[in-house]
Amino acid sequence: RTGRTFRIAAIPADGVGKEVVAAGRAVLDALAKGSGGAFAFAWEEFPWGCGHYAATGRMMDEDGLERLKAFDAIYFGAVGWPTVPDHVSLWGLRLAICQGFDQWANVRPVHFLPGVRSPLRAADDHDLNWVVVRENSEGEYAGLGGRNLSARGPGGEVAVQSSLFTEVGCERVIRFAFDLARTRARRKVSSVTKSNAQQHGMVLWDEVFRRVAGDYPDVETESVLVDAMSAKFVLRPQDLSVVVASNLHADILSDLGSALAGSLGLAASANLNPERRYPSMFEPVHGSAPDIAGRGLANPVGAVGSAALMLDHLGLPDEAARLHRAIAATTAAGVLTPDVGGSAGTEEVTAALIGALDG
Ligand code: NAI
Ligand code: MG
Secondary structure, three states, X not given: OOOEEEXXXXXXXXXXXXHHHHHHHHHHHHHHHOOOOOEEEEEEEOOOOHHHHXXXXXOOOOOHHXXXXXXXXXXXXXXXXXOOOHHHHHHHHHHHHHHHOOOOEEEEEEEOOOOOOOOOOHHHHOOOEEEEEEXXXXXXXXXXXXXXXXXXXXXXXXXXXXXXXXXXXXXHHHHHHHHHHOOOOOOEEEEEEOOOOOXXXXXXXXXXXXXXXXXXXXXXXXXXXXXXXXXXXXXXXXXXXXXXXXHHHHHHHHHHHHHXXXXXXXXXXXXXXXXXXXXXXXXXXXXXXXXXXXXXXXXXXXXXXXXXXXXXXXXXXXXXXXXXXXXXXXXXXOOOOHHHOOOOOHHHHHHHHHHHXXX
């Protein structure tokens, strides 16, 4: 047993991010309390987000990254609110952390939970789960490009948004996906691109994928175009295990996966710096959900699932497994928020999760 205190930076940020981070903290603290001192969490909460922007003109303090460096991990809610343009809030906080800390692998598992009805019939016959690995440092979100107001006169503005694909960036995330596949029951990696239409960057990705696959003869592979993969998510989900894709494609596919599992509110994610030179960041996939924020209705399962990914990263795999079991026991018992067809609030689900920890 470690007897260790983990220092965690909590950044609830905006909307339901505040509600689900509070839920996740309560579950983690209950877990630590039950460990009989084997481990503990020391939390520091940062008030960054759109409220901070209104007060200071910045999404996070100027020395924010410097202060976050000292932590073992970052537990994040969701950023974005109608008072601030989304590209300003996202780049000013979440992308600043992901890119500043070289969290180049974004791991997004899709779990179909007992007691949550999926629109997918296949979910009735198969215990479906797969992991989307998202390239998290370049691709379509490299921020390259610009706008030229005067290029073609009034009304003729031109904007260019370029994608960046490097051999190093492709290789490290593809290798990560293969290593992950080796830890799973089904050893398979599906690579997703749109290399028929995007003939430079995505062709490079495909070539790197074929080369790296040669080092993993024990892992099954396939290369699928993104439009076909979106159909496959719906039609043949039992064929999926690890899905690796570029920043934009994996962003879209992981929302699709979590919606198929029942709700965006269920989906967890880890932004990893696998070299551990910087803290990694754990957050639900969903955004700040302004339509339900502040009403105690947010589904905390995505945030608690993200806490489980954090425990794995911190070297507590047994505790992570306990959290996963508590989630499944809670949904199986029908303690569900409205987004998955129930009538429980955030606090009721959180209490049920804590109650299920001993099981
Ligand atoms: P969203 O994920 O906030 O909401 C989409 C739909 O899912 C809404 O109907 C919402 O009620 C529902 N939903 C989301 N989380 C839920 C939860 N925990 N429980 C129950 N239902 C939930 O996406 P949207 O509306 O496109 O974006 C809202 C804001 O969030 C924007 O400012 C956007 O930029 C930001 N955003 C931030 C992300 C992040 O911080 N990682 C990711 C996605 C969006
Ligand atoms: Mg997204």
